[in-house]
Amino acid sequence: MPKPRFAVLGAGSIGCHLGGHLVAAGYDVAFVGRPGAMGVLRERGLTLSTSVRPPVHLTPDRLVLATGPEAAAGADYVLVTVKSAGTEAAAQDLAPHLAPGAVVVSFQNGLHNPATLRAALPGHTVLAGMVPYNVVQSEPGTVHQGMPGRLMTEPDDMLFAAFREAGLAIEVRTDMSEVQHAKLLLNLNNAINALSGLPLRDQLGQRAYRRCLALCQREALAAYRAAGVAPARLGPTAPAVTPYVLGLPDALFRRVAAASLRIDAHARSSMWEDLQRGRRTEIDSLQGEIVALATAHGRGAPANERLLTLVHEAESAPRTWTGPQLYAELRAAR
Numbered sequence: 001m002p003k004p005r006f007a008v009l010g011a012g013s014i015g016c017h018l019g020g021h022l023v024a025a026g027y028d029v030a031f032v033g034r035p036g037a038m039g040v041l042r043e044r045g046l047t048l049s050t051s052v053r054p055p056v057h058l059t060p061d062r063l064v065l066a067t068g069p070e071a072a073a074g075a076d077y078v079l080v081t082v083k084s085a086g087t088e089a090a091a092q093d094l095a096p097h098l099a100p101g102a103v104v105v106s107f108q109n110g111l112h113n114p115a116t117l118r119a120a121l122p123g124h125t126v127l128a129g130m131v132p133y134n135v136v137q138s139e140p141g142t143v144h145q146g147m148p149g150r151l152m153t154e155p156d157d158m159l160f161a162a163f164r165e166a167g168l169a170i171e172v173r174t175d176m177s178e179v180q181h182a183k184l185l186l187n188l189n190n191a192i193n194a195l196s197g198l199p200l201r202d203q204l205g206q207r208a209y210r211r212c213l214a215l216c217q218r219e220a221l222a223a224y225r226a227a228g229v230a231p232a233r234l235g236p237t238a239p240a241v242t243p244y245v246l247g248l249p250d251a252l253f254r255r256v257a258a259a260s261l262r263i264d265a266h267a268r269s270s271m272w273e274d275l276q277r278g279r280r281t282e283i284d285s286l287q288g289e290i291v292a293l294a295t296a297h298g299r300g301a302p303a304n305e306r307l308l309t310l311v312h313e314a315e316s317a318p319r320t321w322t323g324p325q326l327y328a329e330l331r332a333a334r
């Protein structure tokens with residue numbers, strides 16, 4: 001059977017990580033990205049790095065690089081890896097070029113990207129996917145995976161086989177909505193990490209920042225309960241218990257949550273990268289979703305609402321917050 005062909009729509013950290021692994025395993029991948037980013041790859045090639053394995057370098061001649069969605073025309077699978085605010089536009093761009101029968105897979109954070117893609121691409125199968133680990137562009141042309149983890153998607157045998165062959169750990173799930181709600185609980189830390197200005201490991205090592213996350217997660221769990229949503233359990237700790245664990249003193253937290261601190265020194269939230277580059281963040285699809293859900297059920301989510309405002313402010317006027325400053329700010333909002 002011929003190998004399926006892929007396109008990556010939104011060739012940034014996640015798109016280059018997924019697409020790069022597929023290229024390394026011999027799959028055809030068309031990378032669709034911004035002219036600047038594609039120029040870097042055209043010049044330097046793409047390096048896939050982790051702190052546990054030697055890096056893999058793909059020379060420029062192995063990369064099919066494009067800046068327009070027409071490059072996705074030959075793909076059997078289109079992996080959508082733009083930030084949430086760009087999904088609608090990316091889907092509209094893609095619609096006239098998508099091959100009949102092509103499957104679209106959203107590997108994005110947030111709750112609504114698969115639905116946005118389905119609405120814009122009628123007649124195509126759109127699968128929800130989830131990336132549990134961090135990938136940063138540690139230097140131009142290098143995407144670095146900073147922690148272990150298994151990708152998740154809705155069932156598709158050919159996709160699953162290709163990812164496995166490419167060395168991308170992947171798990172098939174039939175409860176992706178619950179998975180996405182669980183991932184959103186983790187992504188409530190993106191804003192806290194971005195405002196801390198610290199690598200994830202250092203930020204999560206500090207109780208005051210973890211308490212900020214616990215406040216956000218408690219509000220989210222209350223909103224989920226009101227909405228009848230039961231988030232999936234993605235790690236050793238059940239979602240309902242996580243806020244208690246986050247509030248433990250540092251030494252105890254390090255022992256109880258050792259697995260969640262298996263993060264290398266480079267890892268930062270994807271929102272930190274956005275603030276660094278002066279780009280719009282995904283805050284409306286993260287804290288914004290919790291505020292909207294809480295409001296729809298007659299509840300407040302003041303800590304999430306305050307973070308929403310602080311991140312919007314940081315988009316135009318960057319500032320960093322110490323853990324105690326941020327915790328005091330979020331508590332004062334309640």
Ligand SMILES: NC(=O)C1=CN([C@@H]2O[C@H](COP(=O)(O)OP(=O)(O)OC[C@H]3O[C@@H](n4cnc5c(N)ncnc54)[C@H](OP(=O)(O)O)[C@@H]3O)[C@@H](O)[C@H]2O)C=CC1
Pocket residue numbers: 009010011012013014015032033034037067081082083084086089090093107108109110131132133134135136269270279282
């Ligand atoms: N990075 C991470 O560690 C993780 C990220 N995620 C999620 O994965 C998704 C992707 O994140 P990430 O890879 O970090 O994002 P990036 O910003 O690194 O990559 C997306 C790239 O796509 C470009 N882009 C946007 N729209 C288009 C378009 N229509 N055509 C071509 N290129 C386009 C963006 O350019 P521009 O900026 O100019 O719009 C950007 O360069 C997000 O939903 C994120 O939350 C999930 C888990 C971990």
Ligand SMILES: CC(C)(CO)C(=O)C(=O)O
Pocket residue numbers: 109131132133134135186187190200268269270271
């Ligand atoms: C992996 C994680 C939770 C944190 O880096 C993330 O999803 C992100 O940065 O967007």
